[in-house]
Amino acid sequence: MGELNRGGNLNRRNFLKNFGVASLGTLALFNESENAESGPIRSSYFSYRFKTFSPNDIIKVGMIGTVGHTGTILNDLPKVRGTKLAAYSNHNNRKLRNAEGIRRYDEYEEMLEKEELDVVGVCLPYYQNATASIAVAKKKIHIITEKPVATNMKDFNALLDAVIKNKVRLTALLGMRLAPPYQAIYKAVKEGKIGEPILATAQKSYKFGKSRPEFYKVSETYGGTIPWVGIHCIDYIHYTTNLNFTEVLAFQGNKDHPDYQGFEDYAGILLRMSNGGTAMINIDYLRPETAPTHGDDRLRISGSEGVIETKDLGARVELITSSEKPYNVPLPEGKSFFADFIAELRGEGEHILTPEEPFEMTRVGLLAHQAAVQNKTIKL
Numbered sequence: 001m002g003e004l005n006r007g008g009n010l011n012r013r014n015f016l017k018n019f020g021v022a023s024l025g026t027l028a029l030f031n032e033s034e035n036a037e038s039g040p041i042r043s044s045y046f047s048y049r050f051k052t053f054s055p056n057d058i059i060k061v062g063m064i065g066t067v068g069h070t071g072t073i074l075n076d077l078p079k080v081r082g083t084k085l086a087a088y089s090n091h092n093n094r095k096l097r098n099a100e101g102i103r104r105y106d107e108y109e110e111m112l113e114k115e116e117l118d119v120v121g122v123c124l125p126y127y128q129n130a131t132a133s134i135a136v137a138k139k140k141i142h143i144i145t146e147k148p149v150a151t152n153m154k155d156f157n158a159l160l161d162a163v164i165k166n167k168v169r170l171t172a173l174l175g176m177r178l179a180p181p182y183q184a185i186y187k188a189v190k191e192g193k194i195g196e197p198i199l200a201t202a203q204k205s206y207k208f209g210k211s212r213p214e215f216y217k218v219s220e221t222y223g224g225t226i227p228w229v230g231i232h233c234i235d236y237i238h239y240t241t242n243l244n245f246t247e248v249l250a251f252q253g254n255k256d257h258p259d260y261q262g263f264e265d266y267a268g269i270l271l272r273m274s275n276g277g278t279a280m281i282n283i284d285y286l287r288p289e290t291a292p293t294h295g296d297d298r299l300r301i302s303g304s305e306g307v308i309e310t311k312d313l314g315a316r317v318e319l320i321t322s323s324e325k326p327y328n329v330p331l332p333e334g335k336s337f338f339a340d341f342i343a344e345l346r347g348e349g350e351h352i353l354t355p356e357e358p359f360e361m362t363r364v365g366l367l368a369h370q371a372a373v374q375n376k377t378i379k380l
Contacts, residue, residue, distance in 0.1 A: 133159055
């Protein structure tokens, strides 16, 4: 994962000086007034028509930053017909420094001013993504942003307002929905194979590695492990069960990484689902370096008629029902998240994330983090 290279690296002393913070302890990112009184993000907020493209149009793509899942865009872009990477700002990607036909900028503001772009990917340190996305929206350019779409409620509301006012389409890099095991679970649950989903349990366990970027050390710049990592579990539980969340309680902490005091290396989330069921999520950065893979992602859904769950690091999905013994569910082919988004912009189908879902999944993630910081249950 890359680090910010925009006007110099963020360092501990400068951040604390600029923000007037006396220590690196976990600080609340929320005021009491920044609660869930506005409620869930509704599809009706996005009833406008956004700009689309014909099959023969060349869709010009710009990129901002190198942090996070840039490969979801850059690796697939050359394979998607009629798309072109035209410009890149805020990056230190050596492969792209001398790439032919790609104009390079130090600052995204200059890129947005000079370039005529159709889609921009935003992958800065997490706390800067909302500000950059707002700048993109004001240019009436569609957005693919790293998740969460914002790391605090003030930025969240400002971004939501900018997207709606400028009638652009925003998606977030929640690509696990398109991974074969979650597609298989989605299909089985939709077909009623497990009856009504009652209990969902999910896990994301990562290796920490030798180090992390400097912005992980400060809670205001990192934003929280729940919004950064837990949002995947929140999202794929919502997606596979087709249920929303109504209440959240969470716990988090840092027990094994004292040099990263603004960072949480574990978290547990308890969510009430809209049908009265429960979702439980555990997240950690405690996976041993000797493990065969960087991550260990899991999902298990227990329903009124059966249980379905991932097995063997997602290589299998096992289903057992009231009428059938355990068997492996066929896994579909993986799909490109970037291609899926471009297809919607061409009017060739619906994107895997509806317009409200990147915001709603972020809202739930931010409020789950708030529940842990404030040690209380929050109505969603």
